[in-house]
Amino acid sequence: MYKILKAGKLAGNIYEMVVEAPRVAKHCLPGQFVIVKMDEVGERIPLTICDYDREAGTITIVFQPIGASTEKFTYLKTGDSFRDFVGPLGRPSELCEEENLEETRKKKILFVAGGVGTAPVYPQVKWLHEHGIDADVIIGAKTKELVILEDKFQAVCGNLYITTDDGSYGRSGMVTKVIEDLVTTEGKTYDHCVAIGPMIMMKFCCLTTKKYNIPTIVSMNPIMVDGTGMCGACRVMVGDEVKFACVDGPEFDGHAIDFDAAMKRQAMYKTEEGRALLKLREGDTHHGGCGNCGGDK
Amino acid sequence: MGDVLKKVPVREQAPKVRAANFDEVCLGYNKEEAMEEAARCINCKNAKCVTGCPVNINIPGFIHEVKEGNFEEAYRIISESSALPAICGRVCPQESQCEGKCIRGIKGEAISIGKLERFVADWARENGIKPTAPAEKNGKKVAVIGSGPSGLTCAGDLAKLGYDVTIFEALHEPGGVLVYGIPEFRLPKLDVVAKEVENVKALGVKIETNVIIGRSITIDELMDEEGFEAVFIGSGAGLPMFMGIPGETAKGVFSANEYLTRNNLMKAFREDYDTPIVRGKKVAVVGGGNVAMDAARTALRLGAEVHIVYRRSEAELPARVEEVHHAKEEGVIFDLLTNPKEILVDENDAVAGMTCIRMELGEPDASGRRRPVEIPGSEFTLDVDTVIMSLGTSPNPLISSTTVGLDTNRRKCIIADEETGKTSKDGVYAGGDAVTGAATVILAMGAGKAAAKGIHEFLSSK
Ligand SMILES: Cc1cc2nc3c(=O)[nH]c(=O)nc-3n(C[C@H](O)[C@H](O)[C@H](O)COP(=O)(O)OP(=O)(O)OC[C@H]3O[C@@H](n4cnc5c(N)ncnc54)[C@H](O)[C@@H]3O)c2cc1C
Ligand SMILES: Cc1cc2nc3c(=O)[nH]c(=O)nc-3n(C[C@H](O)[C@H](O)[C@H](O)COP(=O)(O)OP(=O)(O)OC[C@H]3O[C@@H](n4cnc5c(N)ncnc54)[C@H](O)[C@@H]3O)c2cc1C
Ligand code: SF4
Numbered sequence: 001m002y003k004i005l006k007a008g009k010l011a012g013n014i015y016e017m018v019v020e021a022p023r024v025a026k027h028c029l030p031g032q033f034v035i036v037k038m039d040e041v042g043e044r045i046p047l048t049i050c051d052y053d054r055e056a057g058t059i060t061i062v063f064q065p066i067g068a069s070t071e072k073f074t075y076l077k078t079g080d081s082f083r084d085f086v087g088p089l090g091r092p093s094e095l096c097e098e099e100n101l102e103e104t105r106k107k108k109i110l111f112v113a114g115g116v117g118t119a120p121v122y123p124q125v126k127w128l129h130e131h132g133i134d135a136d137v138i139i140g141a142k143t144k145e146l147v148i149l150e151d152k153f154q155a156v157c158g159n160l161y162i163t164t165d166d167g168s169y170g171r172s173g174m175v176t177k178v179i180e181d182l183v184t185t186e187g188k189t190y191d192h193c194v195a196i197g198p199m200i201m202m203k204f205c206c207l208t209t210k211k212y213n214i215p216t217i218v219s220m221n222p223i224m225v226d227g228t229g230m231c232g233a234c235r236v237m238v239g240d241e242v243k244f245a246c247v248d249g250p251e252f253d254g255h256a257i258d259f260d261a262a263m264k265r266q267a268m269y270k271t272e273e274g275r276a277l278l279k280l281r282e283g284d285t286h287h288g289g290c291g292n293c294g295g296d297k
Numbered sequence: 298m299g300d301v302l303k304k305v306p307v308r309e310q311a312p313k314v315r316a317a318n319f320d321e322v323c324l325g326y327n328k329e330e331a332m333e334e335a336a337r338c339i340n341c342k343n344a345k346c347v348t349g350c351p352v353n354i355n356i357p358g359f360i361h362e363v364k365e366g367n368f369e370e371a372y373r374i375i376s377e378s379s380a381l382p383a384i385c386g387r388v389c390p391q392e393s394q395c396e397g398k399c400i401r402g403i404k405g406e407a408i409s410i411g412k413l414e415r416f417v418a419d420w421a422r423e424n425g426i427k428p429t430a431p432a433e434k435n436g437k438k439v440a441v442i443g444s445g446p447s448g449l450t451c452a453g454d455l456a457k458l459g460y461d462v463t464i465f466e467a468l469h470e471p472g473g474v475l476v477y478g479i480p481e482f483r484l485p486k487l488d489v490v491a492k493e494v495e496n497v498k499a500l501g502v503k504i505e506t507n508v509i510i511g512r513s514i515t516i517d518e519l520m521d522e523e524g525f526e527a528v529f530i531g532s533g534a535g536l537p538m539f540m541g542i543p544g545e546t547a548k549g550v551f552s553a554n555e556y557l558t559r560n561n562l563m564k565a566f567r568e569d570y571d572t573p574i575v576r577g578k579k580v581a582v583v584g585g586g587n588v589a590m591d592a593a594r595t596a597l598r599l600g601a602e603v604h605i606v607y608r609r610s611e612a613e614l615p616a617r618v619e620e621v622h623h624a625k626e627e628g629v630i631f632d633l634l635t636n637p638k639e640i641l642v643d644e645n646d647a648v649a650g651m652t653c654i655r656m657e658l659g660e661p662d663a664s665g666r667r668r669p670v671e672i673p674g675s676e677f678t679l680d681v682d683t684v685i686m687s688l689g690t691s692p693n694p695l696i697s698s699t700t701v702g703l704d705t706n707r708r709k710c711i712i713a714d715e716e717t718g719k720t721s722k723d724g725v726y727a728g729g730d731a732v733t734g735a736a737t738v739i740l741a742m743g744a745g746k747a748a749a750k751g752i753h754e755f756l757s758s759k
């Protein structure tokens with residue numbers, strides 16, 4: 001069992017948990033992820049490592065309930081435990097590997113974070129800061145209440161640009177607009193971009209950075225089962241090659257990714273999961289709507 | 298007494314009934330049936346059956362005890378050579394191993410060695426007979442990577458010799474292919490696999506799940522920082538192969554590993570478990586091995602019409618004869634001498650059919666099997682919405698790529714000595730599918746045994 005030392009809300013419906021997992025905390029690096037299984041009947045759910053404390057042996061995860069499984073996570077409180085918590089999985093971010101440090105120092109780096117994707121960007125920016133590199137960061141959120149980790153970023157990054165879709169805080173508009181403004185009218189140049197967020201955001205970021213020839217890394221979040229390279233559920237097309245995101249990724253060259261195909265694949269279980277969510281919310285009172293029980297006929 | 302030339306028939310669930318549930322197909326012998334079948338064995342002096350068993354179980358010995366009704370003694374005899382009899386009795390390809398060599402098989406049917414072995418193991422379990430931990434520990438720590446049959450066997454043997462053994466398993470449940478690959482209806486998880494794992498634990502073996510060697514910790518760290526004096530790698534051959542044909546990343550195309558893992562390890566077939574699985578209406582399973590049969594029979598039980606698509610003919614099907622027979626009885630359709638060319642997709646990138654081509658058998662190839670060749674112009678479309686690729690697996694490179702000094706061959710298999718399991722790295726041993734590529738449970742067990750002996754010799758001389 002893996003004890004939850006702290007559980008709480010970061011903002012809106014974005015949850016943060018600090019979990020005791022010494023083996024993971026000892027070895028993880030930014031860019032890697034864990035797979036969490038809540039209880040005996042739970043799914044294996046991949047979540048990015050959003051912070052870690054090697055001494056305390058803890059990992060921080062941040063998630064947004066979108067389906068039945070992540071919804072169930074929100075029921076857990078401080079002091080409860082996850083049944084399973086395995087990691088670190090995947091490759092670390094290339095930027096955060098000691099042997100690439102010299103190369104990385106020469107680069108002007110821009111991070112683009114969207115929504116709940118803001119959390120996994122944090123350990124990368126922090127790691128770079130600890131190694132004397134201050135990267136610029138764009139955080140995009142729907143509205144003011146959903147901007148997370150602003151203070152924490154402020155402490156470790158170069159320039160921080162916040163934008164909200166509705167203009168309620170910071171700049172107004174999508175993150176892609178901020179990239180364009182920075183590069184075209186604000187005289188910024190970047191040699192490297194990392195974009196993490198919803199698939200659709202990463203897609204448009206890549207279209208934008210491509211225009212300005214900025215190499216861009218994205219963190220893919222396909223459907224996964226084992227996370228060890230055993231099932232192939234997580235395969236994504238990178239250029240004309242098939243890659244397993246759990247062992248070859250999750251970070252890939254965003255300009256080589258077929259996002260449209262990846263988004264279609266990700267939707268695979270939506271209907272089945274929709275039913276599970278209905279069952280979870282309505283329990284025994286559930287009568288129809290799931291398309292499964294016939295109660296609506 | 299029945300016809301001595303024939304096996305005592307074993308009770309099975311009727312095909313129509315079992316095609317709709319996940320309960321075990323074969324119900325096994327009861328006492329009387331087992332004793333009657335045992336009486337058919339002529340207790341050969343120079344028993345050929347033993348040479349057909351990769352771990353050389355004293356077959357005439359244990360069968361004699363069954364005949365006499367001394368089941369506990371029979372269990373003791375089997376246990377001298379095998380740690381997982383309830384499993385091997387169920388899944389060994391007996392027709393090409395022990396039973397393939399049985400003298401009785403020349404004129405009539407071979408003795409049902411597997412079913413008898415299973416009976417003895419089940420009897421022992423039901424009567425609470427368990428191996429006991431050795432009184433004396435020698436204080437030496439050995440790490441075992443992977444909890445499949447090779448790892449469990451190696452760990453069990455070392456524990457019996459007094460070693461302090463810890464198994465590290467990447468998944469959340471121990472058992473390897475026995476839990477994630479082979480389905481419930483062939484190998485019950487709670488009643489059989491979990492119990493055999495309990496037996497290994499009863500010997501004092503610790504099992505740490507959720508540890509992925511090469512990521513959570515490396516082999517060098519196990520040895521340098523955690524005090525393990527030797528390591529056995531039994532990490533299997535889990536990496537699935539795909540064909541490389543168009544449409545393979547479409548929605549509705551799965552590796553057999555994914556399909557089986559969702560269903561077996563994650564129990565997607567049960568309402569009370571959360572993991573989803575696509576219940577196809579028409580499913581094609583590409584391949585002809587045990588894995589393909591398991592995927593096909595699983596899809597069938599989930600309610601689909603299922604086709605096995607295999608490029609050679611029935612005679613070349615690599616699966617156990619019993620599995621092919623069961624699959625046919627249950628209604629799986631065999632499209633033999635057929636090879637996929639392309640998976641067709643609709644506007645949502647979901648499978649909309651599969652273009653296949655007919656094959657014929659040509660000249661024998663290097664392996665001695667007749668090579669299948671395409672019949673020009675024979676393409677046709679198979680109407681399916683789900684495709685399960687079951688083309689074989691290779692060892693996962695995660696361990697070899699994170700361990701300096703561990704040599705592998707061209708097929709990414711770890712190179713290890715057959716007699717001792719010794720690898721190119723000092724103190725590191727390996728066996729099972731990680732060394733041979735995908736093979737069988739009993740061969741993996743045999744390799745685990747050999748390595749336990751190799752490790753014992755190495756650590757005794759240190
Ligand atoms: C490497 C990686 C890192 C991730 N990091 C985070 C993170 O830090 N925070 C966070 O909130 N989410 C993260 N995700 C996404 C998260 O795993 C999914 O949101 C979650 O699996 C959805 O499950 P659900 O049942 O709640 O939702 P549903 O959308 O109803 O899920 C339906 C089914 O599809 C699968 N599925 C659906 N969407 C995804 C998806 N995007 N990724 C993987 N499986 C999916 C689920 O496993 C489930 O079987 C990450 C995904 C990956 C692969
Ligand atoms: C569907 C299917 C059906 C089969 N049917 C039969 C049959 O009927 N009869 C038969 O004889 N054989 C059958 N086989 C083959 C047989 O199951 C295998 O040959 C056998 O299980 C190999 O044993 P193993 O111990 O080498 O590896 P595995 O059983 O593969 O176990 C390896 C274990 O190591 C773990 N692991 C891998 N990497 C790491 C790591 N880095 N760190 C920690 N743990 C790790 C894995 O998670 C796994 O649990 C079948 C195989 C499959 C897939
Ligand atoms: S272990 Fe397998 S090969 Fe050996 S006797 Fe038992 S069933 Fe036959």
Ligand code: SF4
Nearest residue numbers: 338339341346399400
């Ligand atoms: S070869 Fe057949 S008959 Fe002879 S001992 Fe073995 S099982 Fe019995």
Ligand code: FES
Nearest residue numbers: 227229231232246
């Ligand atoms: S999640 Fe199974 S191979 Fe990547």
